Amino acid sequence: MTVTTPSAPHDSQPALKIALLGAGTVGSQVARILTEDAEMLAARVGARLELAGVFVRNPDGRRDYQLPRELYTTDAEALVDSADIVLELMGGIEPAKSLIERAIGNGSAVVTGNKALLAQSGSELFAAAAEAGTQLSFEASVAGAIPILRPLRDSLAGDTVTRVMGIANGTTNYILDQMDTTGAAFDDALADAQELGYAEADPTADIEGHDAAAKAAILANLAFHAPFRIDEVYCEGITRITAADNEAASEAGYVIKLLAIAERITAGDGTAGAVLRVHPTLLPREHPLAAVRGAFNAVFVETQNAGELMFYGPGAGGAPTASAVMGDTVSIARRLVRGGAGRTHTPRSVVPALPVGEARTSYMVVIRVADRPGVLAAIASAVAEHGVSIESMRQVPLAEDDLVVEESDEAYTDEAPESLLRIITHEAKEQNLAATVATIKELDVVTEVVSVLRVEGN
Ligand SMILES: NC(=O)C1=CN([C@@H]2O[C@H](COP(=O)(O)OP(=O)(O)OC[C@H]3O[C@@H](n4cnc5c(N)ncnc54)[C@H](O)[C@@H]3O)[C@@H](O)[C@H]2O)C=CC1
Ligand SMILES: N[C@@H](CC=O)C(=O)O
């Protein structure tokens, strides 16, 4: 590290050189803060944070926050080599990974918001940073502005975290909230989320749950002090959620949220480990997570001694995420100025990732059935066969729109009436529920299993 003495005569403080890789939604806001809050930052750090350059594809492009033209460069390697602290805000795996490795190899500190990269190659990068005696900080990578990784790593270091459950993706929470409260169409709500800067460059990562899965792996990594990768996270996105699901949830007193859950469990064979899962989940309307609106995030943490903690705040967007990036940057810069060893996350435990079939939760199963005597008994026995027990079962008539229309265009007649059966189960093992659904599908009184949604917080 070089704390350089400034060449400009009016600058009396030493300076740390900052390389910014990427000037999109988040990078532009980081550039703004570094420029507009330069004095405040210098006072807090004890050195100026000098923007050495910004790596972009097109130096002449327009950006949310415009810097002098000479600061933009297409030579990422030279920029990285010139910096004390590298802020990687491009996203994606390459060239982000190689540039981070290069920075670490140079002994520079790195701040990133790149959860996709960390959930794939975090162990490798943390090990490289530890080896080089430098820091790799990533608070922005999970739940945007919310300080959640530092509390897990530091504040709760003397406790045992048993479960982390949260809304960790702003885009999907925004979409689900819009669908639930305004009846917005999925595509319109997604377009708004993109416009507002919440979505990933390819929003498939958001709506298919991959972004939340990456965050679940990172959260588990810090909570359980053990390495987890994205491919160990069971993942279902929100693309199959329909207006009918929202209606059924609402009628039953629930709201649908995409949750990321990491929990310690003991499997049927006695193996202690963790299950990591991301899926749309029904939450009772009065549950605190049900009240998390728009692109806000919230993370519940359950520990042996502290009990239950909840972290809440803006989970996406340029300025909120830039706040987390700047928090990491100032913290690193202070250390560079004042000395002392930098700490990089080094997971030391071994906590095996267990299959999702071992997870236990409740379920809401909506089934379309023939409306005739014996149906309820047939369903109840199929459920009991797999050791699942029913908390409530409600039969609702099919809405007009749902009536089957024959080719002759005549509405479904009274001779073969159907209804919807909405079952809420008690907590059951995921694999038993899957077997139950398979059996139910085979019953001749069942026309269709319309939806199966997990329920938390009952
Ligand atoms: N937008 C948000 O709310 C949040 C984003 N993040 C993460 O922060 C990072 C940046 O996100 P955004 O600013 O939203 O993305 P963005 O897509 O708005 O900005 C990324 C910028 O990097 C540039 N870039 C990407 N690859 C490049 C390459 N090979 N060469 C040159 N330039 C390249 C793009 O042209 C773009 O200007 C991502 O890792 C994202 O997952 C994390 C938390 C919240
Ligand atoms: N696309 C992400 C951005 C923040 O991590 C989200 O929607 O949460």
Ligand code: NA
């Ligand atoms: Na955060």
